[in-house]
Amino acid sequence: MRLNKFISNNGSIARRTAEEYIRQGRVTINNMTVTDPAFNIIENKDKVRVDGELVKTSRKKVYIVLNKPRKVISGVSDDKHRTTVTDLIKSKEKIFPVGRLDYDTSGLILLTNDGEFANRLMHPRYKVEKTYRVKLSKPIEEKHKLLIQKGVRLGRKVTAPAYISFINPKDKRYINITIHEGMNRQVRKVFESFGYFVDKLERIKYGYLTLRGLASGQWRHLEPKEIQSLTKICKPEEK
Incomplete structure (x- = not known):
């Protein structure tokens, strides 16, 4: 191996x-x-x-979904001794987060000890969708919404098309945005490029998974059917 x-x-x-x-x-x-x-x-x-x-061979594969609070590190340790996502979970197996959420971002994050599972979910080839709930500093203009949905240049890269919907059409500060990439601080940078500050950011969906029944800081093991659904999303095509 x-x-x-x-x-x-x-x-x-x-x-x-x-x-x-x-x-x-x-x-x-x-x-x-x-x-x-x-x-x-x-x-x-x-x-x-x-x-x-x-490195010891893991006997049992663990799959967990956590509703990460703000001010928690998406990692297994922190040199500044801040709380990490693994500090919030009681697991006999060593686990790690699948990807990351910023320190000031809350919401859905997966943790596992299955490296192959994590690698496939994070690989850009499979385009696993993530949905974020956003509160902006001011109402978004329609022209900016359309540009973001087409793709925005961030440095040398152009983001893939995104999907934006309004939570409340009467208050266009509150939106949901769905992306399938994982650039560092991508959602914040996209809106900042048009002069909007992100006041609040929460990931509410990852693939088929939602925060159903999980308050901030709570977690649960994935059900077998949920693991199968995520695995199906990033299953290699048969030749």
Whole structure:
């Protein structure tokens, strides 16, 4: 098995993060540093360590949805000792967040110890939709709404088309926006590029999943049918 896949499947990090750690020289195999993410290991024989900690084979796959409060870090640790999403969840297995929500953004975030599952959900190839509820500093103009729906240039990249709907047509500060990309602070940057400040941002939907029944800070395990639905979204096409 490839080294990066083994770590993401059994460690508390996603595959992309595992690749970064490997290239940074933070991973050893049988006490020897390896910097090639594609290096093949022999499971149950080779001893893989990340930052000196042994990566143990996970026995049980865990899939959790959390309603993340604001002022919580989307990670497993924080050098400033702030609360992280994993601090809010009681799990015997090591888990990590699928993607991230900004420190000041609340809402739906998935956590798992299944690296392959997480990697597919985050991969741009599968275009998994995420919907955010937004409160803007002022009502959005129709011309800006149309431009955002077509795609906006952010630096060297142009965002993919988005879908915007009004929560209350009488108050156009409140909108829902659906995207399938995951650029850093994308929603905030898109609106800021047209002179709007995002007063409040909450992710309310991820694929088929919603925050049904979850108050801020609450979490639950995904039901088998929910896992199947998410897996189906990002299932490779048969050739």
